[in-house]
Amino acid sequence: MNDIDPKALFRLSVLGPLVSREKLGRGELQQLVRQLASQEYAIPGSRRRHIGEKTWQAWYYAWRREGIAGLADKPRADTGRSKLPEPVQAAVLSAKRENPRRSIRQIRLLLEAAGVVPRDTLSRCAMHRLLQAHGLSRIAGPTVVPDEKRSFVAEHAGSIWYGDVMHGPTLSLGGRRMKTYLVSLMDDASRLIAHGAFCLAETALDIEGVLKQALLKRGIPRMIVVDNGAAYRASTLQAICARLSIRLVYCRPYAPEGKGKLERWHRTLRDQFLAELDISHIRDLADLNARLWAWVEQVYHRNTHSALGNQTPLARYQQDLPRIRLLGSLAAQLDELFLHRVARHVRRDGTVSFQGKRFEVPYELTGRTVLLVVDPHTATVRRVESESGQPLGAATELDAVANLTRRRRKPLPEPASGEPAAPGPNLIELVHQRHYAPES
Incomplete structure (x- = not known):
């Protein structure tokens, strides 16, 4: 008996929801195809994760006509022959x-x-x-001699972390279908996941949020290797790494092998976590992340890895604890390190705007450009600074009702000598004294 084409077996396996039905009602095929096309698959011999709706339909009708033989790749009729003159x-x-x-x-x-x-x-x-x-x-x-590539591993945990984003499942949140993205940071030497979280986007803010939790849990790495995406090129992320003495290294474009260990982690997560995940229990993003963290800490970190000499990632990481750069006194300053600064022009009423809200700043700043210091993760405004980083005062959310009974005045300039100014002549008093004051 001839062996069945592995690609045909894969196509038949994913066609299950279609081929298992004896009869499809009107419109059911299109509905099922749309649902299947929205999911991700480990496609043999390909890095792609999605299958288009037209491909699903072509596979389905080929199976109806020829059975599993119709799902195998057909050799080109002109193989070995050229149509060129x-x-x-x-x-x-x-x-x-x-x-x-x-x-x-x-x-x-x-x-x-x-x-x-x-x-x-x-x-x-x-x-x-x-x-x-x-x-x-x-x-x-010589121009096509491949670059020399060698497998390597960091000598100690905490030396190198890898960062990347993987497409996650699509969830129904608040009545809308929303795509999720897994942001991960992995330690090279131990394969331990410093932190990972599903987010609704893959922006610099999402990456910074994952980095902040990773630092709190696993200390400060000496180097983070990331790709060349715009989110990783954000000036805010670069500034955070610079303040913490972390080297931020970018992989060469189109060279994913630079993060091969992280790609292997993504495959493990797809095969063991996403394949087992029951989305019916997921009500929101917090539910999804709670299950991710439970699986990472209790399953992934505690399973032995052949590449680690049959150690678990957790045991390998703990082996180097004395070498890990802990946050120490920086822990109290970590929130401050992750604050953003945005330039704003102070209006004539002494207010500035941020994310649709108005904030009052010291009135003497009217007409100036200042920096609002904000916590981007909570969308709160902390204070106001000058462009050189000097503190200029607090920023409080505008209470227009309270301002109805409160009058704000621009402060008078102080005398140059620093001594209290003596009261000057008053025209009204002078006229009154000269013409109407009673004679003594």
Whole structure:
């Protein structure tokens, strides 16, 4: 018996909700296909996690026509044959053999310049298949020698953390379908998850929130390796790391192998946590994160890893506790380190705006540009600073009703000498004394 194509087996397994039904009612196919397309899958031989609705329909009808054989990949009918004219084939092969470092684009430009083919008529795919059939598709020469890559591991826990974001499940929250994102920080030496949390976005603010909890739980790493996404390039995140003497290192674009251990963690989480997760019990994001943290601390951290010499991540991390940089006295200042500063212009009534609310600041700041010091995680305003970081006073939320009975005055300038100013002449009193004051 011939072996069944593994891809066909995978396609049949995910088609279960469709093929297990003897009959589909009107509109049911489209509804089921839409539901299946919104989920994530571990697709063999691919890094993609989603399957489009048209692909689901094509697989379903192929299974209806041919059974499981219809789900296997079909070989191309023109395999091994080229549709290019013989003279063009000979010119392409000759150009490649003459200079193996020539790319398909360079060969096409050469043949167009030589008048072998008209401009923009030579198919790149046809050229690639022709070169591949003759074993010439790979560019040779020193320019394509791959970069040397070596497996490594940090010598001590707390030396290197990796940060990344993974797409999580879609939840129904408040009557709306909302996508979640898992933000994680992993220790290189121990594979321990310093902290991770599902968020409703993948912004710098979400990443900073996870970093703050990781620091409280696991100390201060010496280096954090992240990708080149805009969220990781945020100036606020860079400033936090600079204040804590953490090196923030960015992976090269299109080089995910730089964080291979974190990619392996994502696969473990998909296979063991998301595959087992019962979304019917999830009412909000807090429910989802509570289950994540329970699984991480009680299951993942306590299972042995062959890469750790059959130690658990928790035991490997605890082995290096004396070397971990603990927060110590910085713990009391941690909230301060994560505050944001936003520039605002003080209005004529002595107020500034932040996230749709108005705040009163010292009235003498009217007309100036100041920095509001805010806690971005609670959307609260702490105080006002100058652009150089000097404290300028408090910022309190505007109470317009109370202001009805309270008059605010701009303070008078103090005398230059620092002594109380003597009262000057008063015109009214002078006129009164001269013309109407009773004679003594």
